Amino acid sequence: MGTLSANPDLIRIGNCSGFYGDRRSAMREMLEGGELDVLTGDYLAELTMLILGRDRMKDPSLGYAKTFVRQIEECLGLALERNVQIVANAGGLNPAGLAERLRKVAAELGLDAKIAHVEGDDLVGRAGELGLGQPLTANAYLGAWGIVECLNSGADIVVTGRVTDASVIVGPAAAHFGWGRSDYDELAGAVVAGHVIECSTQATGGNFAFFKELGDLGRPGFPIAEIRRDGSSVITKHDGTGGTVTVDTVEAQLMYEIQSARYAGPDVTTRLDSIQVSQEAPDRVLINGVVGEAPPPQLKVSLNTLGGFRNEMEFILTGLDIDAKAELAKRQLEAWLPVRPAELSWTLARVDRPDAETEEQASALLRCVVRDPDPNKVGREFSNVAVELALASYPGATFTSLPGNGSPYGVFTPGFVDANEVPHVAVLADGTRVDIAPATDTLELAPVAEPQLPASPAIGETTRAPLGSIVLARSGDKGGDANIGLWVRTDAQWEWLVNTLTVEKLKELLPETAPLEVTRHVLPNLRALNFIISGLLGKGVAYQARFDPQAKGLGEWLRSRHLDIPTELLP
Known part of the structure; x- marks a missing residue:
């Protein structure tokens, strides 16, 4: 194995996990369900790092996602047979330990598999000198280039520690197309594709605001990104699987856990205000036009403290x-x-x-x-x-x-360190260690000026109705902050929404947010607004006992609030 897609202009990357605890059978379903070049999995939420940290306290040989081991035990032979490479961040706090465990699994199965890993993100031993305090876990968000090195060496499986969620998708694409470090538009396009599919079935109808339109959601299939050489992509799923892929299910995931129009990562800063989304065919959504910029000089660090x-x-x-x-x-x-x-x-x-x-x-x-x-x-x-x-x-x-x-x-608290302070090492299947240099071309993050808004429409007859009659939403957590992304389907609805749903109006509709700092970001290409509510979740999901500790239902609460909506905009 160890070879990417035979098509030089396309790579099919599937996902089989959006969190530690996702559908265990998904790896087999994705491998058996249709053509794939690479299968990825995201296992590391902020809370997961704390769970793995406590595992490591009990047994230093642990600290990785144990369910991933069981999936590989069941599916390694199938992956090798299908010539599908596997890239996952299931290594958690111990990617070297996971790689060694997988080698034993392969030996027990009598299979010859090249297993590589990426390390360097774990900074807990240097936390004090880096000004990060004395946390239980301290992990920098690495990028895709260590994964690229491992894949280029012919690895069948690459496991990492804390990389950005999209990096497990960006790495295979960059390796396949031979992208360089400054191919920012292409990298940003892959970041967007990765962001859409990394949360598994949330891209195929799961957690979807207008779920009643989907009929019987049943057992949604896991998503696939067909990434092209220019960084554009088509989001789809295997034929015959449940759920659906539409502009709205994709946009729902685009709006999940984001902040400003600049989406910063270790390899590229993605301009979310550049994204174009369109329905190409049933269950096929095209994403193109994505613009990338040089990444910031610092890496984010995930810090968990007891x-x-x-x-x-x-x-x-x-x-x-x-x-x-x-x-x-x-x-x-x-x-x-x-x-x-x-x-x-x-x-x-x-x-x-x-x-x-x-x-x-x-x-x-x-x-x-x-x-x-x-x-x-x-x-x-x-x-x-x-x-x-x-x-x-x-x-x-x-x-x-x-x-x-x-x-x-x-x-949970976020930290930031200079990228030059963080080692990034690809450990190949034969034990060779390759140091990955940090980005040399960097750009400090700066706010994006609010775009010119459409004129406020003339309001005629109105009807008192829930905001969710016309507005879709997706919400989630980022440490102690929450985000609510909202979008509509028509230009007329957009003109009304962007002029009506101000920060002040949001605070009126959601009284819990009234004393907090709330920031609004406007994304006209997506007819979308994103609100960041700072401090709503206190010190993170593991700390607080709010009714909805991860803000998953926050958007649905907002959609349920009533206000005067122009009657002509209602369905």
């Missing part, structure tokens, strides 16, 4: 006087605690309704979350006291769970 211990108890409040019952429970619990934890917060979810036909519909939920560096202060000292209220507090007192000990939680 922040302490957390516990929670949730009270059920039923029937009348919900607010008064909640106040009584709060007052009693806080007074009865022998020692107050460092952090104690309450949330009352008024999911009850008056004159309810079921007890569940008559009930609200009161949750108390506590955090402290000392596990004892948030262990049984806390949860037992909560239970002691059962016969001494509001009428009908009960809980959703039993008392228990606290559990450790993590804190």
Whole structure:
């Protein structure tokens, strides 16, 4: 094996994982389902790095995605037979350990597979000298050129640690076409293709706002990017698989977890405001026109720290006087605690309704979350006291769970280091180590001036309706920040949306965001707006106990809010 596509002007790159825990059978489904040149997988979310860090604390030989090993055990022979190379970031905190484990798997299967890996991203041993504190994990986001080196050496499998999500797609494309470090438009086009397919079935109908249009979503197929020599691509999927690929399903993924119109990476900064998307044929969406710029001189670093211990108890409040019952429970619990934890917060979810036909519909939920560096202060000292209220507090007192000990939680923060400080090493199948130089042509990130907006349309008759009647959305997390990407389908809807949904209007519709810094970015080519809500998620998903800790439903909440929409724009 170890050879890329026979077509010099096209490479077919599929994806079989969007997170650690995605559909385990996807690797086999993708290998059996149709033609592929390369199969990729993304296993590393910010939270995953913390999970792997705790694995490594228990056993230094671990720190990688164990499910990937099982997938290779099941599919290595098939991949070799089909001449499909595999590139994945499943190495996590221990890509060398994963590569060695895969060599043992190949030997046990009696298969000759060349397995290479990329390392250098793990900075935890140098975190102090680099000004990154004393985290549990510290991993710089590497780019695609180590992967390129491994593929050019004939590797059948390349595993990496923390590279950017799109790099596992950019690397095979750059190797196949022989792109150079300054082929920015081509690299940026591959970044966009990679960004679309790296979250697996989110590009084929998963998590899609207008899901009712898709009919029976069933079991969506995983996406494929057919990348061309000029960096343009077609997003598609294997014939006969579930889900669908449309301009909107692709745009939904384009709007996921982005920030400004400049999408920075270690190899290229991609101009999201240059992207053109069009439907080429059923289940085939063309992406072209992408413009790239030199990357910034610094690399982002993912930092996870053990922040302490957390516990929670949730009270059920039923029937009348919900607010008064909640106040009584709060007052009693806080007074009865022998020692107050460092952090104690309450949330009352008024999911009850008056004159309810079921007890569940008559009930609200009161949750108390506590955090402290000392596990004892948030262990049984806390949860037992909560239970002691059962016969001494509001009428009908009960809980959703039993008392228990606290559990450790993590804190995510981003860091930045000069790219020259970060080693980037391709370790080939024969053990040869090749140092990958950082980018020499760099460009500091700068804000993109807001484009000229269309004139505000004349508003005639309006109808009070949910924003989601005409607006699609996708939201997600970036550390402690959240993003909401929104877009519409027609020029008339766009003229109304871009002039109506200001930062002030968003804060009015989503009161939780009112005290926070909110930034709006305009992407006219996509008829899209992207809002960054700074600090909504506190110190990251592993820290906070917000109802929706990764902001996955934030866009759907916004779509459900009612406002006056021009009647002619409604379906």
